[in-house]
Amino acid sequence: MSSLTEENQENMLKWVIRYVMIPVSLAVITGLFAIEVIDREIASRNQAPQAEVDYGAIFATMTAVAPQPQPEATATRLPSSTPTEEASLETTPVVEAPGVNVAGSQVTAVCGQVPAGWRLYTVQSGNTLFSLARQSGTTIGAIQQANCLYSQLMAYSQIWLPPFFASVIIEPLVTVTPTITVTEEVALPDLINDTRDWPTALLSCEGTVCATTVNLAVTNAGTAVSNSFDVLVRLDPEQSVVITGVMDGLAPGQTGTLTLTSPFTVSCYDPDCTVCISVDNRGAITESDEGNNQHCTTFTDFVGGG
Template sequence: MNELWRLVILCLFVLMGLSACRGEESAVRTPEPPSDTSDTSEQANLESLLDNAFVVRAAARTPVPAPRTAPVQVGDGVDVDEQGRAILRFGDLITADITRDGELRIQQLSADEQSAIANFVLVAGAALFDFNPDEALQERILIVESEFENGQIAVVQATGTRFLVVREEEAPLEWVIGLEAAEDDLSITADGVTKPVPAGTARWVAPVDEPSPGIQADMRAVEEWLRKVRTGQPVREVGEVLWSFADVTSNLTSLETLPPPGESFIVEGVRLTLHEGGTYTLEDCNRDGNNDVVIQNGMVTFDFRSVLARVESLDVTILNRAEPHTGELVVFDPAYEEIARVFVQSDAGQVEVLSSRSPTPYHYASLSLKHGCFLGFSLTPPTPDGEPAPPRSAEQLEPFCETRVALRLRAAPRLDADVITTLPPSTSFEPLGRLANERWLFVVAEAQAKGWILGDPEYIACEGYELQALPTRQPPPTITPTITPSITPTPLPDLAILLDDFTETCNGYECQVTVYAWLFNTGETSLYEVEVQVRADPDAFLSTNIKELPPSPNGLFWEFVLPSTTGGCYDPDCTICLVIDPYDNIAEENEENNKICQTWQG
């Protein structure tokens, strides 16, 4: 019995040794041929030309060291790393040269006396196909499919040709390039649309929409790119080789009328669309003689797909008319995924260039503004050494300042100083200095009239000047100035205010007064940041700015809610006073009707 147990134990040791030997051998050998070799029409060979090539079978990834070969069959995959290279051969019918971190799966391989059919799926990287079927065959088809993350499928179909399929590494773009192909030999289909890819032509396809327009490829540059890829050298994205960088600068001077929201229009090859919900008008916002688009609570979108160049940078020039951070530029990749978001930083009345740079190409963008002017855009190419270029304005602007409302030019920086002349709205002037720690500017206006004006942003608009960097000036002594004639006999506006009614609500000792009034502007232009002060007994006070007061000869109805006070207005009578433009900042035809007081007896 003991002899029997010793024999069993010896056999177990022998079997374990043989198993270990087989394990060591399998770690270095190439994949075994498929178990079913009865149908050789579905078999091919993989030739590893550089290390880092693999056969993928049943979720197992087996290396194929160079310069070995390995059999593959339908259902297998071929995978190479960034510096790897492998060639898949199906007799003399098909070769597929796989590089640049490529992965190719075999869906179908069959050939007989009547047909040659092959179907592959390109998961990543680059694959150079050479399809050489006998023209006498009744059916000859090579298909290469690709699927994007959103489910969009691109299908390349060839009937006998040499072509290149490349998935970009940093962008959701796939390129198909015809190297040797007649008009009907090669096509690409996406989103239900099929387009031919003859020799010397490239098309891209993205997760959104149909294949691109045909691009005439620089075949020498493509062959050089292929040479570097085959030898494992680092290369640029193939899209940068096929596409030159976009170089476009455009203002909107070609616009004579604005299409309605939702209807696209083309500017320098870029498709623009104004979106529903906003207000849009044409206006020369920066006085350069060109039309600009005024946007109020709206958005304009950009579609760069019709630009036959690579867009990796975008500069949008705006003139802001609202507070900072009330507008933004957003850029999107070919899958309509957000790449970057840039917020408006400028104050009201300033021009700003919103700029974005990225190695991922832009296919779409959107500009949203609370209130401002869209002056133009620039698709800015990189510098000659390949670095991102600095922002480029769509408007070559000279520094300028102008009045937004009628302003009095005074002999000294004081409201009681003598008036030299009145500067009508839109009067150009040059700032020469400023009063230290104050808002007064010393300027020279048209006809060389010099004096002081209030430099608040609601009264003036300046571009290209750093007002805080202006030299400080001392106010002149109080003397009687020499009065010069007014520059232009422009009719002045007349502001007026009328008290309509009021209500008072009390909660215990706390009372709040709401005043209803009519505001009038009999001028021809809108006035910005008009101050109104309201007082009510016993000590309620409100000072507020009307952001914009358009011409209103019939009056605008306004509601003013005063802060709560202790005790009611009637003590025993109730007096309410309203003043418009209390500091006389706006030049008017008549200053006498800017204040009104009314008393109600208790």
């Protein structure tokens, strides 16, 4: 056991000598050698002769420069500040447009600078920046720049535009001449009661009953021949007595006569006698005037017949 311990101690001593003492000794020797070399170098430099500086040569190469006169300081009298009334200016805010790069520098265009020749225009309903730019021959950006306009157009507001509206030729409105339609007049008859000496009413009585004879005349005042037509006569009292007859056709301007006698009945005079004549009472003839076919006559003097 003791022999093993001694062996370990010996191995430990060898390891210390090899790996500790020998490297340390070498390092010390190397350091001492380096110090010696440095000391010798310093000593050799200290023993070298110092070069003399020729100050005369240095001054000989220098160029003399004349002293420059310094400007005298002159006192400048500053004007005394007199308080003045500040002018009140109403300023309009300037809106800066987006910057534009020109030759590498940032140029900021200021809006509100109206180009020469532009005029105020009242915005109409339906106008857009696109339509106004197209009609005026400019761009939307130019309109926005001149008017500081970066929102929608407001109807009836005023903006600056090129004078395109003043140069637009307003075409005169085409006057539509009304077309006159010529309607060919159709020739028609017009039957009327002739009232010059007609009608007449004659009363014939037998006892208490009487008959009335009516003589009437009808004229065709139209421009066409009429066919035959009916005539209706009503007598007093209360237009209850009715007589009818037929008249032959009449040429334009022709007058025809017709005599009609009532049956024996009460007297027409009560006290007066009213006779109402209706020409073409059935409406068989188409006339130019349908409103003149009826005529009434009142007789006040009794006229008897044989």
